[in-house]
Amino acid sequence: MPSARAQADHSGEHFEFDIPAQPLADALRRFASLTREPTLFRSDLVNGRSSTAVRGLYTSEVALHRLLEGTGLTAEKSDQGGRGGFVLNAIDPSVVAPRVALGNLAGYPGLIQARVWEALCAHARTAPGTYRTLLRFEVDGAGQIQRPRLLTSTGDAHRDAAMLATLLAVRLDGPPPADLPQPVTMLIVPRDAENGDAPSCDDGASGA
DSSP, rough: OOOEEEEEETTEEEEEEEEOSSSSHHHHHHHHHHHHOOOOHHHHHHHOOEEEOEEEEEEEEHHHHHTTTTTEEEEEEEEEEOOOOOEEESSGGGSSOOOOOOOOOHHHHHHHHHHHHHHTTSSTTTTTOOEEEEEEEEEESBBBBEEEEEOOOOHHHHHHHHHHHHHHHBBBBBBOOTTSSSEEEEEEEOSTTTTSSOOOTTHHHHOO
C-alpha cells in the first residue's frame, strides 16, 4: 500500500513515497491523500494517462513532478488560503484552451471565456492583471452562471467577494450544449515581468 512518512528539515517538509505506476487520476488521489496538498486538474487532462512510480524521500513538489514524468503534464504550485496545493496543466499548449484574443475565440467554451473576461475587466477591483486565481462555476439552461466559487483566493477578500458577485451577473447568449463538460474551470494569471505574455484586459482571456 502507498505510504508517506513526513520529515521536516531546513529545506522543507519531505515525505517518504511509495506510489506505484498506475492510472494517473488514481496516483494523484494517492498523492493528495499522503501529502494533504490538493491537486486540481480537469478530468479530460488525466484520462488515459498513467503515472510514473515514485518511491523515496522527496518534497511534495519534487515527487509530483516525478509522478508526472512522461505524461505530457506539469504542475504549478498554488496557494489555497495558505494550505498550498498544485494545478495541473498540459506542457503542450494545444492540449488545453489556448490564450488567444477575444475575437479569435470559437465555440461555446470561447463564449464563456469571453463573457467572463469582459465582466471582470468592467470593474477596477476585479480586472485581471495583478492576481492569480482559479474559478469554477456552472452554466444553467438559460446561459446564466451558477454556483461560482474561487478554488484559490486572489489574496484580497474584498476582491474575492466582488468576483463572485460579478460572475453571478454573467449571462451567455444562449444555453450551453448538452456535451459541455461541467463544472467549468478558468485560470486567471497575473501579467508581470516573469509572465509578460499573459493576457490583459486589452487583449484576451485565459481559460481551462
